[in-house]
Amino acid sequence: MNVLEIRNLTKKFDDFIAVDRISLQVKKGEIFGFLGANGAGKSTTINMIAGLLRSNDGTIEILGKNIMKNKRFAKMNLGIVPQDLAIYEDLTAFENVRFFAGLYGLRGSELDAKTREALAFVGLGDHHKSTPDKFSGGMKRRLNIACAIAHQPKLIIMDEPTVGIDPQSRNYILNSVRKLNEMGCTIIYTSHYMEEVEEICTKIAIIDHGKIIAEGSKEQLKSIITDKKEVRIEVKTTEPVDPAEIRKIKGVETVSVQENIIRIQSDASINNLNLILEFLISRHIEIKALQEKEPNLETVFLTLTGRNLRD
Ligand code: ADP
Ligand code: MG
Numbered sequence: 001m002n003v004l005e006i007r008n009l010t011k012k013f014d015d016f017i018a019v020d021r022i023s024l025q026v027k028k029g030e031i032f033g034f035l036g037a038n039g040a041g042k043s044t045t046i047n048m049i050a051g052l053l054r055s056n057d058g059t060i061e062i063l064g065k066n067i068m069k070n071k072r073f074a075k076m077n078l079g080i081v082p083q084d085l086a087i088y089e090d091l092t093a094f095e096n097v098r099f100f101a102g103l104y105g106l107r108g109s110e111l112d113a114k115t116r117e118a119l120a121f122v123g124l125g126d127h128h129k130s131t132p133d134k135f136s137g138g139m140k141r142r143l144n145i146a147c148a149i150a151h152q153p154k155l156i157i158m159d160e161p162t163v164g165i166d167p168q169s170r171n172y173i174l175n176s177v178r179k180l181n182e183m184g185c186t187i188i189y190t191s192h193y194m195e196e197v198e199e200i201c202t203k204i205a206i207i208d209h210g211k212i213i214a215e216g217s218k219e220q221l222k223s224i225i226t227d228k229k230e231v232r233i234e235v236k237t238t239e240p241v242d243p244a245e246i247r248k249i250k251g252v253e254t255v256s257v258q259e260n261i262i263r264i265q266s267d268a269s270i271n272n273l274n275l276i277l278e279f280l281i282s283r284h285i286e287i288k289a290l291q292e293k294e295p296n297l298e299t300v301f302l303t304l305t306g307r308n309l310r311d
Contacts, residue, residue, distance in 0.1 A: 001064055003028050003155050003186040004049070009058035011044050011210075018044045020210035021058070026155075026188060026203075031181050033201030034190040035297070037309050041210040042190045043083050046159050050080045062155060076105055079153035081145050083160045083190075087132050093119060094128040097146045104151035118150035119143075121179075123172060138169020145176065149185075156180060157188040162196065174200055194297045194309055206301060213304050221300045228253065228303060229268040230293040231276065235260055236286035249275050256308050260288075265302060 004026040011019040019041045026032045036042050047053035049060055051067060051074065060067045067074040087096050098115045106114055119128050122142035132140050141161055149156060158177070162170045177200055181187055191197050197204055198218060205215040214221055235241070241262060243255040251270030256263045266272055280287060293299070301309050 001028065002026060002061070003030075003063060004188070005061045005064075006045075006049075007059050009045065009048060009060065010056045011041075011048060011053065012056050018210050019048070019055075022207070022210070022212055024205055024212065024215075026186060028186055029181070029184075030203050031177060031187045031189055031201045033197035033204040034188055034207065035192070035194065035197045035204055035301075035309075036207035037192055037307070040192075040207045042192075042207060043159055044210075045207070046080065046082075046157055046188075046190060049157060050078070050082075051075070072105075076151065077154045079104075079148035079151065079156040081148045081156065081158040081161055083163070085140055085144050087140060087143050087147065089131060089133045092129050092131055093124050093135075093143050093146075096132070096143060097150050100147035101150035104153075106151050114150045114152065118146040121149070122146045122176060136166070136169070138165040138172070141165055141169060141173065142176075145173065149180065153185070155186050155188070157190070159190045160192070161189075162191070162193065170196075192309055194301065198297050204297070206304065208305050214300065218297065221297060222295050225295045225299055225303050227268050228265050228295060228299065230263060230265045230295065230299050231273065232291045232293050233262045233264070233276075233280070233287060234289040234291075235262060235280070236288060238262060238285075240283050240285060241280075246276070246279065249279060252276075254302055254306055256302065258308065263293075263302075265299065 002025045006022055006024040009019055009022045034042055048055045062074045062077055065073050094115060097118050098111060101111055101115055119125050122145050124142055132143055161173050177187055177189060189201055203217055204221060205212050238257045238260055241257055243257050246252060246255045246264060249272055251266040251272040252264055254265040
């Protein structure tokens, strides 16, 4: 059975279509990556799954039950870690988790026990008496996660849980995702960080302008681009580089220029490296390094959208 099944989900804000007939299936045991640039429609989708936002069209089922007709069931089986921190600065870490676990239906001694368990799980066991105003960004993010998992939901959705935190907390969170998954939770991990999604997810959907533009395992997504190759050229300055001119070189399909890096994707069957180098040299562009890149999800995204994920 699918833990989550979405059909034709649509959300409009006035005339603007933020989520455009999305259909998705998430199976038990998956770490499902929901990948897309800022503004792609990720949070809007999640807010509809959480029941915080009404859809204009489409259906959402959790464990086979329509969320609109089974609100309590949906709430008990779902844990949402929102993109914007949902914690109270004037409550202690323990009181925060206890409050949210209570909303999800836990009571009495079970409520206290599960609250302690969740705090220990995110590594805040020793801080349960502190208020989050003394916490680092990473600790607040971890508390935000504890609030969503104490009631042991079957499906956990994390919306950009690692934005703006230190690398140590980031690793802690990624490891927590893996551990929760090993414990039997199905996870939807939302991010605009390609590397994270590539690192932990077993299946990935790419959303762009409110539409799912690709879906599959990492291998399946990469197989979209086996006929492409990519070269990454580090130059002293990209100021004199006109991407439109590079695009005219034989075999070149997409070009992106960021800071002092030029990335060129070409048809794999055409050897155009000489032509590219000749072009750069003719424009007096100093080349500092050159690297042929293995295709990764970033290349997939670039191929499908013609843009970098972080543009
Ligand atoms: P993401 O989470 O992928 O960054 P969002 O789902 O937050 O994207 O936003 C998708 C699009 O919908 C964006 O263009 C955003 O500006 C727009 N949007 C989101 N919420 C609202 C709202 N309440 N009213 C109007 N537009 C909105
Ligand atoms: Mg978002």
